Amino acid sequence: MKTAYKFRMYPNKQQEAMLDVTLETCRHLYNTALADRKNCYELEGISRSYEDQAATLTLEKKEGKWQGVFSQVSQDVLRRVDKAFKAFFRRVKSGEKPGYPRFKGEGWYKSFTYPQAGFKIEGSKLVLSKIGSIRIFKHREVEGKVKTCTIKKDHLGHWYATLVSEIEDVPPVDPKIAIGVDVGLKNLVALSTGGTIQYPRYYVQAQQKLAIAQRNLSRKKKGSANRRKAKVKVAKISQDVQNHRDEFLHQVSRKLVDSADLIVFENLNISGMLKNHHLAKHIQDHAWGKLIQFTQSKAAKAGKMVELVDARYTSQKCSQCGIIVPKTLADRVHLCPNCGLEMDRDLNACINILTLGLRGRAYRDTAKADQ
Ligand SMILES: [Zn+2]
Known part of the structure; x- marks a missing residue:
């Protein structure tokens, strides 16, 4: 099972300059590889593969080009070009009209990846080959074997490292306690055990602050310095809101996984489409998706299970006799x-969701036994 950890990085001036140079070199390499593919195809009808381009890269490196970038990082750039082309051809094949892979303008290349080696964590530092030992804010311990490390610069100019690690699967526990979870109307979630979980006050306050900053931004004149400042402010607060929310959703998912062996959620991909789509709803759906995702990864580590069910009619149906009771x-x-x-x-909806989840599992178990 794979887990991603995202840490903020605090490079010093010199390191930041090197990070920027690396991004620029990668961007340049990306565009060069893209042009190479385009020219070879248009002029000679030849399709260049990843292997062809990697061989060229090795030669050019020997000649002194593409210096200052760890070799696997530059190979990863070629892999990204390869991916872009594969996706393009896949879509052409399926009858779509996709845009041709695009050249990356200045500021449009935002990340680079160490796909295997060239990085390590030492305490609260991330050591990157060719760049140095950079201070990071490590809010969680990294479990398992770290496979890849991606360095990214966001639109505020902050740097982040995302480490993807792999741990062995935990054998499943026999589910004894099951719980159904539903999106509440007033609360974040309602539980089949009768409880609800609400957003904490600090989160609600941060959201209000964001709404004020957004209103403030909309009043500023286009192109003005004040508008630029207001924009940065909105981006900062919105990042705060997201951080608060994720932190809270981590706590909630932890609680769910600790309290039950089988956790049943509404599958948004099925029922979400039927719902109305205003902004507030959209934000709530997004949080809901994250909560499911966090719960799934924590459950997998504990050998517990998450079940997703089609939750249409769960609010209308009687959880005791099954009759539909229309409600507004x-x-x-x-x-x-x-x-x-x-x-x-x-509560009625949660119990229905739980029943659906248990039934789905029982059905699958019988089907397995019949095979
Ligand atoms: Zn009834």
């Missing part, structure tokens, strides 16, 4: 005219 968004209580069940609407 304003109806907070599920009151069944058939069996008399009365409970909070979110």
